[in-house]
Amino acid sequence: MTLKYLLQKEFIQIRRNSFIPRLIIMFPIMVMCVMPWVMNMEVKNIVVDVVDNDRSTESQRLVHEIEANRYFIFHGQQPTYQAALEDIEHSKADIILVIPQNYSRDRTLGRMPQVLIAANAVNGTKGALGSTYLSQVVTAHAQPAVAALQKQASTLYLYNRHLNFKLFMIPALFAIVMMLLTGYLPTLNIVGEKEAGTIEQINVTPVSKWTFILAKLIPYWLIAFFVITVCLLLSWLIYGITPVGNVAFIYLLAMLLSLFFSSFGLIVSNYSDTMQQAIFVMWFFVMILMLLSGLFTPTRSMPPVAYLSTYVNPMSYFIDAMRTVFIRGGGLNSIGHQLLALSVIGLTMGGWAVISYKKNK
Structure with a gap:
């Protein structure tokens, strides 16, 4: 019952905020309508x-x-x-x-x-x-x-027969939307309560740390499902591109990535005292995760030291698995190791988020 009321509080705060609901709706729309046209690696003109x-x-x-x-x-x-x-x-x-x-x-x-x-x-x-x-x-x-x-040498292009670059980039854009929405919003959540002074009211209650952190995470998992749904609809309506594989795997991957980023955002929030500090710390890690994920360039082209970072980079696992399901129609056997890696990394970060939250009574 305690979790229920804490979730109600989180959704009321999100709804009463004048900016966050608009951001949740407009950001995926803008990314899906603009980015597939400009993020094009084809050389012309x-x-x-x-x-x-x-x-x-x-x-x-x-x-x-x-x-x-x-x-x-x-x-x-x-x-x-x-x-x-x-x-x-x-x-x-x-x-x-x-x-x-x-x-x-x-x-x-x-x-x-x-x-x-x-x-x-x-x-x-x-x-x-x-x-x-x-x-x-x-x-x-x-x-x-x-x-x-x-x-005379014939070439057969598998899975992306027309070499449509949008088909290659759209699954990766899901990762960008998820990273920014489910990462930054939790980052600013606890810090915002610290600056407003409302965190002290939680600290004097018998609410456990697990219940408190879970109440902070669940709303952003639901936001992740909403965002993925919007992105899939826009991909179909605007570009006529639909996933070849099982859509359930796409939602499962989205849930695991949102688990990581929402947990990571809460960790940054727990260690930060101001919003400015939290934003800069989060931006530092977000840029590293994005640039080393294989979003724009193949990870195999990286130097060996940089390539080793992909083994602990959830963005790399997510993008690889999303493209496998979305473009190639891969099943559980094809993305099994990505699902396992995302689960381990996400649960680890979730546990760290609980441990790092200091509840002073």
């Missing part, structure tokens, strides 16, 4: 300068093929390589293509012309992929036989 030293019909055909390619923005032809390099130095171009003299003659004789591709590699991903795209266009034009041989 590569600005190309061309230096045509051959000035033949064949070289101009190559220029027109580059101009018509949807991945490139044709900036124009420059008289010299130095003039094109100045465009790169002034950020007016990303790649330079230098067509050599006798390009048409070498192509007619079956030779591979020595074409120069100079890419601005300040952004390494854009420079590497852009030069690869451009070299494929040049190879297809200069030696069609080689390009035909390359096309």
